[in-house]
Amino acid sequence: MKLYSGPLSMFGAKAEIVLREKGFDFELEMVPFEMKVLYEPKHPEVVRINPKRQVPVLIDGDLELFDSTQIFEYLETLKRDPALWAAEPRARARTRLLEHKSDEVYFPHIIRLMGDPKSPGAHEGAARFYEEMERTIGDQEWIAGAYSYADIAFYMAQLFGERMGAPVPAELARLQAWRDRMSDRPAVRQVAGAMGRYLLSIGRTLPPFMARLGLPS
Numbered sequence: 001m002k003l004y005s006g007p008l009s010m011f012g013a014k015a016e017i018v019l020r021e022k023g024f025d026f027e028l029e030m031v032p033f034e035m036k037v038l039y040e041p042k043h044p045e046v047v048r049i050n051p052k053r054q055v056p057v058l059i060d061g062d063l064e065l066f067d068s069t070q071i072f073e074y075l076e077t078l079k080r081d082p083a084l085w086a087a088e089p090r091a092r093a094r095t096r097l098l099e100h101k102s103d104e105v106y107f108p109h110i111i112r113l114m115g116d117p118k119s120p121g122a123h124e125g126a127a128r129f130y131e132e133m134e135r136t137i138g139d140q141e142w143i144a145g146a147y148s149y150a151d152i153a154f155y156m157a158q159l160f161g162e163r164m165g166a167p168v169p170a171e172l173a174r175l176q177a178w179r180d181r182m183s184d185r186p187a188v189r190q191v192a193g194a195m196g197r198y199l200l201s202i203g204r205t206l207p208p209f210m211a212r213l214g215l216p217s
Helices: 010-021 044-049 068-078 089-115 122-137 149-163 173-183 186-201 208-213
Strands: 002-005 027-030 057-060 063-066
Touching (some): 010 068, 010 149, 010 186, 044 057, 044 063, 057 068, 063 068, 068 089, 068 149, 122 149, 122 173, 149 173, 149 186, 173 186, 173 208, 186 208
Parallel strands (some): 002 027
Antiparallel strands (some): 002 057
């Protein structure tokens, strides 16, 4: 099994965390990346497999997949233990919806901030989502009750939100505590920590919460 990812790929990091959480034996290849040109030129295997020309790409024998959620689904089917989707249909549907909302409702606000730090409505949209997640967590340890893909997706997405100037408010104590629990997971520490070290290597500063990963803030 081989995963193609990138040093600053949120979606690639999600797939890598899952591979490590489930204990798969895999090869990781980081495709070439520079801040000035990003992922150009594209890696030929990524171009061949993914019409969108983006990481992550997973190869397992003669099976070639792209899109982090599709990779999630395959890995969950391949190795159920530890389970990262709920078995009960309604609980699974709710968990899938939360993962989808992280990618498709929250993260577009952060993408807008990447292009324009003053993008109208982006900060407000991110803030509303943080409040929703605070309510969703409630008294639970994890977003959907049990630890799941929803936690992995939102953790990596909010990391980029913090970097782009849309931090999790300090008064959202449940969300803050959830993030600390996430940062303490070995698979998350390894993957997010590697991303943090890359950012430091190119002269970027890190959000304060990443100090919990053993990185300077």
